[in-house]
Amino acid sequence: MKGILLPRLYVDSIAEITADVLKKIGIKGLILDIDNTLVPNHVxxxxxxxxxxxxxxxxxxxxxxxxxxxxxKRVERFNEKLDLFAVHRAMKPAKRAFLKAGMVMGLESRQIAVVGDQIFTDVYGGNRAGMFTILVKPIDCNEGIFVKLKRIFEKRILRELSENQSKGVSEEFSDDTG
Ligand SMILES: [Mg+2]
Structure with a gap:
């Protein structure tokens, strides 16, 4: 059960996510969160x-x-320069928007990595959609009270993640979802 909340990869920033790393694990498409993953909330x-x-x-x-x-408004403005396919009000961790994005990219879930800063929306939703999940350290620490509360639980999970890493987290992951 806990495995569904664990990211497959945990990085400090998107700069650590390189084409080489992704190709090695068979990833062909990326689903990207905006707030605190690509830029701070207020940017x-x-x-x-x-x-x-x-x-x-x-x-x-x-x-x-x-x-x-x-x-x-936020998503369209942010996407102006990028011009990517974008889903706003995605209701993450619901699977629907992830699956829709997968269809638009023409890829299977296992070929997609979800990149985001929140365990309870990005990681949980991405794992439920059967996708590879990459947790990024949030860019901005100046967050609202609800996100701050979630961070407390996230910290607990990440502590367990690091404790479990030597025991083989990916095994636990496939046990739980398979
Ligand atoms: Mg975010």
Missing amino acids: ADADDNVLDWTDAMKAAGFKLCIVSNGAR
Whole structure:
């Protein structure tokens, strides 16, 4: 049961997610969260870091898609420079938006990695959709009270993750979802 909340990979930032790493594990497409994953909550536009990284991913042949719980206005404005397929008000951790993104990319769930900063929306939803999940350390620490509360539980899970890593987390993952 706990495995469904565990990311398959935990990184400090998207910069650590490289084409080489993804290709080795058979990933062909990425589903991206916006807030605190690509930019801080209060930043409206995609910055050069994001543009360079997404350009590199596209050039390496990956399909990209935004799946955000944010409002239409926020997502459309952020996506102006990126021009990706994007789902707003995705209701993560519901599976629906993830599966829709998979269909648009023309990929199977196992070929897709979900990249996000929250265990209870991005990781939980992505795991339930049968996708590879990558947890990114949140960019901005200036978060609302509800997210702060969730962080307390996330910390507990991450502590267990690091304790379990030597025991083989991926085994636990496939046991729980298989
Ligand atoms: Mg987020």
